[in-house]
Amino acid sequence: MGIKHVAPVGVLLAATALLGAPAQARVADAPAAAGSPDLRTGAVPAAAHHEREPVGGSRLGGRGLILPAGVKAPPKTAAKSYVIADAETGEVLAAKDAHGRYLPASTLKALTALTLIPKLDKKLKITPSRRAVNEEGSAVGLVPKPLYTVEDLFKALMLVSGNDCAMALAEANGGLATTLADMNAEARRLQAFDTVAKTPSGLDKPGQSSSAYDLALIARAGLANADFRRYISTKTDKFPAPKGYYEIGNHNKLLWRYKGMIGVKNGWTSKALGSFVGAAKRDGHTVIVSIMRHDGYFWEEVADLLDWGFANRGKVVPVGQLVDPVPEPAPLPTGPAASAPPAAAPELPAPVSAQDPAAATRPADEGVPATYYALGAVLLTVLLGGLTWLAYGLRGRSRRAR
Structure with a gap:
């Protein structure tokens, strides 16, 4: 009868515990399905908020006003959600429902631009498709002729919020599906986990969302890109037309009214209501303000929030942090480093067959514990001893019989 392989007791106990555990315990760490904004209200149901530890700090998971202790609250705003942050340090100075997920409207174009600027040649000539030309909502007025460069389309995207430009740029990037995949990958890289892009323009679509926190992350990343910064800060420009230009x-009114305003993006739809993300620089410091779900005229309120940010940056204990993007993977070595011979492996003990010549004839270990081999050796010794004793006894009887 052969020896049966028996699983270690610890493994059996662990398997039993796992199989016997309630289903709820086994899936407790799995991420829940993300809620989608209600197209009637523009908001995500409360139960769908904050399914994981809030990015940027635990305090940012609160739904109400979040501000440092001992500081006068920021000026009132009708926005349901906002973030005030220091662009240089990433410190969140104050917030309200920072991770509340809402329809972003055209503020999503900041993500479109940030995603596509590195991918498209600014000098490339574009012939917009009929679909792009007929895109609904705000438009610059494209025609299906090769009049435009990628540079022209980026300017109109960020100045006049051209939905037609958003679609034309997406087509230049390989199509709508490719561009949306790229935008969502960029959001993940930025750790903007509240953001889901379903359109490149920000037009309302089920499942699309962002948050005031994510808009601030996107704006901060965009400010580090020279082309992005140039587009958002341009007040006026010439745009090609069939006969001239x-x-x-720029639709950002604060570029004309607020001292030090750099720009970024505003948005509005009847379902999302008003949204805005912007940055301004004074005395060498940049402050970012993002708002979502505002039901009226918000420009003066945003200016007041920026003033509060400049007055308090560097003086208060932050309530959270704008996190840095996920680091890029290290590039593989090239050139001489890639062709260099591998480092010498450390010297290992001689194999068993070299230490014991007889071991070379033994079959390879297929997982049987070494103790089984020892037990076999003992049994073999006992068996041989028994046979020797039996042979000795038989020989003695034979002698007596003679």
Whole structure:
């Protein structure tokens, strides 16, 4: 009868515990399905908020006003959600429902630009498709002719919020599906986990969402890109037309009114209501303000929030942090380093067959514990001893019989 392989007791106990555990315990760490904003209200149901530890700090998981102790609250705003942050340090100075997920409207174009600027040649000529030309909502007025460069489309995207430009740029990037995949990958890289892009323009679509925190992350990353910064800060420019050009002007009213305003993006739809993310620089320091779900005229309120940010940056204990993007993977070595011979492996003990020549004829170990081999050796010794004793006894009887 052969020896049966028996699983160690610890393994059996662990397997029993796992199989006997309630299903709820086994899936407790699995991420829950993300909620989608209600297209009637623009908000995500409360139960769908904050399914994981809030990015940027535990305090940012609160739904109400979050501010440092001993500091006068920021000026009132009708926005349901906002973030005030220091762009240099990433410190969140104050917030309200920072991770509340809402329809982003055209503020999503900041993510579109940030994603596509590194991918498209600014000098590339574009012929917009009929679909792009007929895109609904705000538009710069494209025609299906090879009049435009990628540079022209980025300017109109960020100045006049051209939905037609968003679609034309997406097509230049390999199509809508590819561009949305790229945008969502960029959001993950930034750790903007509240953001889901379903359109490149920000037009309302089920499942699309962002948050005031994510808009601040996106703006901060965009400010580090020279082209992005140039587009958002341009007040007016010339745009190609079939017969010459026409002038376009930036929809961000604070570029004309607020000292030090750099820009970024505003947005509005009837379902999302008003949203805005912007940055301004004064005395060498940059403050970012993002708001979502505002039901009225918000420009003066945003200016007041920026003033509060400049007055308190560097003086208060932050309530959270704008996290840095996920680091890029280290590039593989090239050139001489890639062709260099591998380092010498450390010297290992001689194999068993070299230490014991007889071991070379033994079959390879297929997982049987070494103790089984020892037990076999003992049994073999006993068996041989028994046979020797039996042979000796038989020989003695034979002698007596003679």
